[in-house]
Ligand SMILES: Cc1cc2nc3c(=O)[nH]c(=O)nc-3n(C[C@H](O)[C@H](O)[C@H](O)COP(=O)(O)OP(=O)(O)OC[C@H]3O[C@@H](n4cnc5c(N)ncnc54)[C@H](O)[C@@H]3O)c2cc1C
């Protein structure tokens with residue numbers, strides 16, 4: 402069972418209390434953007450083998466969306482953070498890199514391990 | 515290859531079964547192949563077999579990082595049906611279902627195809643309307659299905675509680691020629707037939723990189739060294755994003771865990787397959803007597819082949835209402851597979867931005883039934899550069915908005 406600390410209400414919430422919301426930090430491309438960006442925004446999700454930044458909702462708790470860093474190969478949760486940010490906090494990135502030196506975020510082709 | 519037959523059994527019986535052969539060779543990779551298929555699951559093996567059978571292309575390697583059939587092909591609940599809503603789906607799934615009818619003869623391997631009939635239960639009014647619509651669509655597509663009432667459901671499956679109260683059965687979509695097959699045998703039968711055609715099935719060999727020259731594929735790097743090829747088929751289900759990234763493009767899919775479980779064996783009590791999409795549960799009885807139960811997918815990306823436990827609880831709890839007999843059974847085994855889910859819940863069989871690279875993925879929770887049809891179509895795509903069965907399943911359909919939206923008809927179903 403996955404357990405996340407909700408950054409808003411501070412509760413350690415079980416997976417059954419939460420709802421997964423997919424890749425975090427998507428940039429919206431709406432009408433007027435080119436086809437490739439629009440397709441990318443709608444459908445092209447990162448699907449890394451390794452640490453993934455994603456959105457979760459504390460549905461049966463405070464109801465708020467937050468962000469989490471979780472490894473898809475081990476299910477290890479590296480941490481959670483506020484949804485009101487465009488990138489993961491530095492401390493969290495360092496924590497991830499300490500364990501996974503090759504990890505990179507948003508660099509396509511970068512080894513996501 | 516010595517053929518299997520009643521005569522062969524009699525012959526071996528007289529000599530202590532000493533004459534059975536290995537089913538396939540364990541070759542060391544050659545320097546170069548005309549076609550390399552990555553992934554020795556059902557879809558990869560079927561693609562290779564059809565390349566040899568219909569196009570005479572036999573200088574083929576099928577490269578597998580684990581053991582053949584050890585991915586989703588050996589982990590599924592083996593439901594076979596073709597009662598889809600959209601025309602492109604009905605075409606490829608019905609082709610596939612019809613190929614299952616003759617697969618044991620075609621491969622000279624008993625895949626235990628059992629067209630025992632499949633009911634998709636309607637337990638909400640939305641489902642009633644949805645399945646009635648599918649029944650009409652199937653009539654136009656030439657797929658034999660029938661909308662049946664609760665009394666007929668009960669007649670076909672006496673152990674079902676059709677009265678509810680929580681999940682009353684309001685009817686069902688019945689496909690009499692749907693059913694099950696032995697999943698391992700499908701992979702083994704194809705592997706044996708491919709090996710017999712001179713193809714190399716190379717196990718315990720992981721593809722680590724895709725080599726290109728001038729926008730065209732020239733080979734792959736593997737844990738057993740570099741191997742050259744003219745064409746490359748990526749048929750790796752949940753690992754397709756990783757392979758695509760090696761070749762330098764992205765795919766509109768994500769990988770999630772789907773689980774199944776089986777009970778202790780009991781006497782025959784159910785001779786059809788039942789899918790209950792409202793409660794995300796699927797049930798059949800194996801020839802050994804185990805009740806085979808499939809559940810729902812997790813909502814998050816996962817490569818661990820291990821799903822969330824609460825899904826099992828939810829599945830079993832809901833199925834118990836419809837099948838009260840299950841409540842007394844002990845469960846023996848539970849496992850997960852990593853399924854490849856696309857934006858419109860339909861598969862991708864497509865050319866890619868890299869010349870010579872073809873991709874087959876996105877079968878998600880329901881691709882066992884599609885193995886022979888997908889192999890047939892994928893072989894045509896690789897050999898001829900296009901196939902009437904694959905044209906609609908291009909990876910570029912998402913850009914064009916030409917979805918094949920089966921999520922209404924298939925949901926998470928198999
Ligand atoms: C629990 C569960 C229940 C299911 N129930 C049903 C059902 O009832 N009916 C139905 O129709 N479908 C069902 N499915 C779906 C079905 O199992 C799959 O769609 C189908 O088996 C996919 O076959 P495949 O050949 O594409 O993939 P796989 O069988 O997964 O084969 C892909 C292979 O590629 C290999 N591979 C990956 N990466 C590499 C690499 N880098 N190098 C070399 N090899 C690599 C893997 O090891 C694997 O063996 C179910 C799936 C699951 C998990």
Ligand SMILES: [Zn+2]
Nearest residue numbers: 407410459463
């Ligand atoms: Zn909260």
